Amino acid sequence: MPPDTTDDAPGVAALLLPLLGGPANLTSVTNCMTRLRVTVRDPSAVRRGELRALPGVLGVVEDGTAFQIVLGPGTVAKVAPELAQYAEGGPVTARALAERGAALRAARKARNATPAKELLRRIAQIFVPLIPALIGCGIVAGLAGLLANLHRLPGLAPGLAACASGFMSLIAVFVGCNTAKEFGGTPVLGGAVAAVTVFPGVERVTAFGERLAPGQGGVLGALAAALIATRVERWCRRRVPEALDVLVTPAVTVLVAGLVTLYGLMYAAGVVATAVGRFADRLLANGGAAAGFVLGGLFLPLVMLGLHQALIPIHATLIQEQGCTVLLPILAMAGAGQVGAALAVYARLPHNGPVRRTIRSALPAGLLGIGEPLIYGVSLPLGRPFVTACVGGAFGGGVVGLLAQWGDRVGATAIGPSGWALFPLLQGTHGPVRAVAVYGAGLLTGYAAGFVITYFFGMGKVSEATKASEEPAGIS
Structure with missing residues (x-):
């Protein structure tokens, strides 16, 4: 097994290149927050088993000539430019351009098989580039509100308000x-x-x-x-x-x-x-726990399919209309259920080194609300833990929804982060401290429910008897 070189972007790119069929097989290389998106000319040339087994690779999703390789945040941003050089460095001939264009069209058609999916992808492309500014302005707005509540630095408050509100206006x-x-x-x-x-x-x-x-x-x-x-x-x-x-x-x-x-x-x-x-x-006023339970439980499948980005316009509309989106803290509970489920898998498989290494690599991102590494690297390949993770998220969402119905409504002043990263962006009807407490209660519930349900009901035939050299069903 090759050494773990996840901190060495050129090294990771060099290891990935032959497994993807070599430079001549690459037609495009892009990336999102956690996934390396590679389009190839000949899918049969991709060595899938070795690709999944490569240290640092948390999961592989295949769709025709398109491959999504889950590397996690930070790593993927460094590896993508290194690997893209090989896709861009081939001879520029009419035939090469025609082949690349045909491959890109085929990959695009495979990924966007329906008009609805194409529309959702386009909506995401409109709003996703705005997320960094929304996060930055949301944090500044939270700081301004905190200073105002504490009656500190009154001369600085207008400046912070201007910095936070300029983009939103x-x-x-x-x-x-x-x-x-x-x-x-x-x-x-x-x-x-x-x-x-x-x-x-x-x-x-x-x-x-x-x-x-x-x-x-x-x-x-x-x-x-x-x-x-x-x-x-x-x-x-x-x-x-x-x-x-x-x-x-x-x-x-x-x-x-x-x-x-x-x-x-x-x-x-x-x-x-x-x-x-x-x-x-x-x-939230009438549905309470039931609404939170449903929203928290259904969000992980949306993340898995990439459809969660279609909710961005709704969040943005709520922020403009009310100053915060009350849906995001509930939906974020799905990540808590996912973390709890991953910890249960880790506890149930003490001798399975590959799975435990994957969980250790993906868990920090999961705690910060980036669920794709845990989804594609752990729960979804195992099958049942993905379902129990959804149930854990449902319980967390139910707690936040119930507290909102009782008058402790919590919203996020910006979109993008979830998990622990959402704490600085919280706003509540009874001040930031109560908002943090309500959101924290939901997270703890999601962690606990995801762990308990997965530990006792989510492992199926996968047990402590799994050998260290083996990987559970679905992970190869």
């Missing part, structure tokens, strides 16, 4: 830029039309008998406005003579899409955004 512009970019338009034109929704002067505009308000409709209105702008722009590009395109297309795009936004989209998006906020309020 203009998030519509960034959403518009990303939307236009994702759907084939010019980003700055998408941002220009979306900026109409936050312009202070819209309060003088009347639509459907009501005065508009700056920011009405939130990110939903900005997304819709940018979509309209992209459609108008592409229509103009096909019909306006090239000599006039640079003048006519931008003007028509901003004018038509801007007017549609003002006299239709903003009002409609405002109705939807208000409905989203009211639904979240009523869900």
Whole structure:
């Protein structure tokens, strides 16, 4: 077995390269927060068993010519550029480009087999790049609130508030830029039309008998406005003579899409955004433990399928409407159940070195709310522990939901982190200390429930008798 070189990005890339079929077999290399995404020309050339057994590889997901190799946060960001050099370093010939294009199209078609899945992927591409700013501004906002509650450094509080609120006040512009970019338009034109929704002067505009308000409709209105702008722009590009395109297309795009936004989209998006906020309020006020149980239990499958990113617009809308998203702390309990289940597997398999090493590698990320390494490296390959992890998350969500129904509602001022990383972003109806206590109670419940249920009911035939040289069913 090769040595563990997970801290040496060139070394890891060198070990992965032959297992993926060599440089000639790579067509593209990208990465997300935890996974290395590799597209190959010939899937049969990939040595899957050796790839899964490589130290540092926490799991492998195959989809046609596309392979997702779970390396964990930090490591994957270092390894991806090293491996990408091999995909980009081959001879640039017409045949090579044609082969690469065909492979990329096939991989894209395999990953996005349905229109619904393609739409969710595109929504994620719009909002995921905004998460770092949302996290940063959320933490600064939490610090500003803490200082205000403690009546400390009053002169600094306005500055912190400005730092925290600046991005959120203009998030519509960034959403518009990303939307236009994702759907084939010019980003700055998408941002220009979306900026109409936050312009202070819209309060003088009347639509459907009501005065508009700056920011009405939130990110939903900005997304819709940018979509309209992209459609108008592409229509103009096909019909306006090239000599006039640079003048006519931008003007028509901003004018038509801007007017549609003002006299239709903003009002409609405002109705939807208000409905989203009211639904979240009523869900916790009336559903309580039952709502939390269901949400906490179903979130892990969404993470496994990558569909959880489709919830980002809902979280962003709640943050704009209410200052926080009350759904995220409940959904984050799924990660707690996953951690508890992993610890139970670790306890039940004291002689299985490969599985225990995988858990030790993936557990820190799991505690910080990044569940993919534990999902693909431990619970999902084993089968039953994935189900019991979902049950553990359901119990944690049920506790947070029940406390919310009793009046201790907790929300997150930003999206992105969960697990322990969410503590600095919490906001509650009774102050930050109570918010931390409520969220912490949910985490502890999720850990305990995930551990107990997995330990006694989640292992199936996998037991302490598993030999150190063997791996449980599904892990190869």
